[in-house]
Amino acid sequence: MAKVLVVIARPKSPKSRTLKVLNAFMDEYVKKHPNDEIDKLDLYQDDFPEIDGDLLSAWDMLEAGKPFDTLTKVQQTDVTEFNGATDQFLASNKVVIANPLVNLMIPTKLKAWIDAVTVAGKTFKYTEKGAIPLTSGKKVIHIQAAGGKYNNQDFGTQYVHQVLNFIGVQSIQKINVEGMDHFLIRQPKL
Template identity: 45%
Template sequence: MKKVLYITANAKSEEQSFSLKAGREFIDLYKQNNPQDEITEINLYDIDIPYIDTDVFSGWGKLQSGKSFDELTDNEKKTVGKINQFTDQFIEADKYVFVTPMWNLSIPPKMKAYIDTFVIAGKTFKYTENGPVGLLEGKKAVHIQASGGIYSEGPAKNFEFGNSYIKTVLGFIGVNSVESILIEGTAQSEPGPDAIKAKASERVKEVIKGF
C-alpha cells in the first residue's frame, strides 16, 4: 500500500477551477486504479498553516541548543508542533499531487507556507561538504497548474515561477520524479474552455499511467 497526499491550494470551488477539476479527475482515476492505496486530501484553504515566524525561530533555536520540547513556550509548542506534524506526514507519504492556479506568476501563498513546513534541514534534506542533499529519494509527484496565459513557451516563458518552483523545491529534497500537467490559456478566447478541459483530461490520462 502506498500513501498519497493530494494537496490543493485554491479558494475557488472545483466547478469554478480548471486546475481543481483536472485534479479531481486525476485523483479519482488514481483511486480506481489503486484501490488499496491510502489517499489523504489536504485543502490548504481549510486548515491553519503556521508561518515561519519569531516563535518558530525561537523554538527551533531552543531545540538546537539542547532544550526539550516541553521547555518551549505555549506559542512555540503550538507552531513548532504543527510544523512537525506536516513534516512527518509529508515524509511518510510515497506520492504527492499538488494542484494550484498560477497567481501573479507563481503559486498561492498558502502553498508556499505549506512548502515551508516540509523543506526542513535534517529531515527532508541535509547539508554536506558538497552542498545540500535531498533525503526523499524514490518518491513521485505530479503538479497540476492552471494559468490564464501561456507560460510553457513563447515570450512569457521566463515569467513562469509556479510549476518551475515546485519542481525545483521537490528536486531539492530528493523527489526527482515530477510530472507536470499545465492547463494554459484559460483567460484567452481561444481555444476556449471546452477545448482546454479536453486537452487537460488527455494529459491527466497520460500522466496517470506512470504514477
C-alpha cells in the same frame, strides 16, 4: 498499496479550475488504485502556518533547550503542524500537489508547505561538498491552473520542481491547465 499525499493549495471556490482538475484526476486515480491510502492536506482549509515571528522564536527556544510545553499555544501548534507536514511527506510514496498560478507564482500557503518539507537533516543534508538530497523514490504529480499560457516556464512551476529536485524527487509529472483567460479582456469599471 502506496501512500498518497494530496496537497491542496487553493481556497475552496465554486469556480476553482484547480479543484475541478484535481477532483477529476483523483476520481480516476482511485478507480485505478483502489487500495492506495490517500491522505489530504488542504493548506487553506487547515490554515497551514507560514514561517513568522512566532515560529522562528519557537525554534530558537527549542534549540536553546526550552521544553516544548513552555512555548505559547500558537507556537506549539505551528511547530507541531510543520513537523507533522515533514513526517507526512516522508511517509508518502506519491504526492499530488494542486495549485493555481497566482501572479506568476505559487500561493503563499504552498510556499509554507514547501518550507516544511525542505528540512536540513530530514529531506537534505549539508556536506563538505554542498547539499545532498535525502529523499528518493517519490513520485509527484503537479497540477497547476493558470489563466495565461506559460508552457512550464512560469516561476511557480520552476520553483516547485527545482525545490523537489533539490531534496531528491526525480519523478515529477505536470498537468497544466492553462490559457483559460488568455484572450479575456477585462475592462475596469469606473
